[in-house]
Amino acid sequence: MKKDILYILTGNTVLQVTSLLSSIIISIYYTPKALGEYSLIILTSSILATFYTLRAETLILIEKSTSNIRKTYSFAKNFSTILFCITTVMTILSIILLKDYYFMLFLPFLSYTIANQLIERELFFIESRFKEEAIISGSKGIINNILQIVLKSFTNALIVAKLISEASYVLVAKKRNSYNNNFNLIETYAYFKKNKDALLGLTGNRLLQNISNNGFHYITSFYFGLSTLGLLTLGMKLIQLPGNMLGEALSKIFEKYQQSYSEREYKTFTIKFYIALFFISIITSISIGIVSYLDFFHLLPKQWGDISKIALILSPLTIPTITNAFIISCYKISNKISKYNKIEITEGFSKSITLIAFGIKKELNTYIICYVTISLIFSIFKFLYYIKNNNSRFISTSK
Structure with a gap:
């Protein structure tokens, strides 16, 4: 237990240090407006990620059998893929109609990677592989910091760096975890029908938390601007x-x-x-x-x-x-x-x-x-x- 706590704390410390480094990099290479845009995109993506999984990843920890864990994992992965496809099409259509706001195309991709990271992370926790998760999380932060410097000359560099670093976590975690999912619409619908009360309850509660906690950022940008x-x-x-x-x-x-x-x-x-x-x-x-x-x-x-x-x-x-x-x-x-x-x-x-x-x-x-x-x-x-x-x-x- 002491080792588990140590790994969790070490992982958290690494994340906080990389967060500090990220803040320093942002202050040197980017403007307040760029950080404001980045903040809104990340917050909106996190809210969308709640829809992508319907918080099914939180049910993984309370499942008793390997079979049920696999079913829950498959549902979360499949449902997130379905919503990713739908929101990507909707986003492209919106961009075509509005003829602007091209940065919106990042939203479904960021939401999808964030959702999948949450899903894969739960598998590490349920198997008590805290050290492994801490190493991958720390590496993700370091990759994000390096990309923030390397891509500083590009448009939407902060968002691209975040997307790549999140995707790197998902790809490595997917390879390290033993669970696989087969895309099956019938099984996905059956799981949703059976667990819809729990899923919708968790999603609703999380959305209320996200909206209430992040209202500050949206209100600030509206009254005072992105800078x-x-x-x-x-x-x-x-x-x-x-x-x-x-x-x-x-x-x-x-x-x-x-x-x-x-x-x-x-x-x-x-x-x-x-x-x-x-x-x-x-x-x-x-x-x-x-x-x-x-x-x-x-x-x-x-x-x-x-x-x-x-x-x-x-x-x-x-x-x-x-x-x-x-x-x-x-x-x-x-x-x-x-x-x-x-x-x-x-x-x-x-x-x-x-x-x-x-x-x-x-x-x-x-x-x-x-x-x-x-x-x-x-x-x-x-x-x-x-x-x-x-x-x-x-x-x-x-x-």
Whole structure:
């Protein structure tokens, strides 16, 4: 178990480091507008990827038999292929009619590769091949960084680099995994008919999460333009990087050590762990705020001139970034993740409604402060709600 956690954390660390390198490369070779366009394409592709699989990949982990795993895997692969063909035709027709927006052609291809990556990744997890998955994920990030530099002179270079790196993961994972799928429309329809309630429920919930959580990006691009969205996207990546690394690592530590506490001790241990984590997140947030205030980001090209000011306002986001991974672990341990998802959806729509109202005034600083404030309030609320409504665990506490 220790090795599994280590592999997961190592893989996550490599991903975060490659994400940092990607941010540096983008700031040197690309404009804020290019990053803004890239962000919207990736977010839209991720939403489409939810339709491509109907979240069937999440069912792979709970299947008991090899036969059922194979059926679920085949359905996810086949259904994603069907929707890929349909959306590609629709996209081509749209481009012909609009006589513009050629970048839209990337959408079905990116969505298809993202969907297939999610499917293949679950096979690594169900077979506990964490080390192998971590190596492939890390390699994918490195390939993406190299291509961002090599292709910098080409149009839509960021999108092309992302597409190739995602495809490389799928191709390698497909070769390494032992499951194969035969394209069969009748079997695909039969599986959907049998599991449609679970599939549609998972898809609907995920779509609500995606739309509510990513509304910020679409609203920002509408009110302030793609360049501002690019600045905010880079600012968030820089701010959340240490939070993602710390939060994921500390949440895994919590998941491991909570097993050594009795049911009576669990609640006290959880509260103490949260207080310690909250204190760490505040120190990290203040540190990032000081770095931003002292304008350490002035080394970036002039086109990113406002990044220090934006990073300073965004710095409190480090607090929910660090604590949220731990809070999710708490809800999972008590088998209450559906409650967490509902709160997260409420948070997303609360942000969207507030940002739409404040975005009209076109005051960027106030707009960002509203986003940060709501994030902090809901982060604290999620934990307080958990503590008030959960006094026990439902996952076995045996070592």
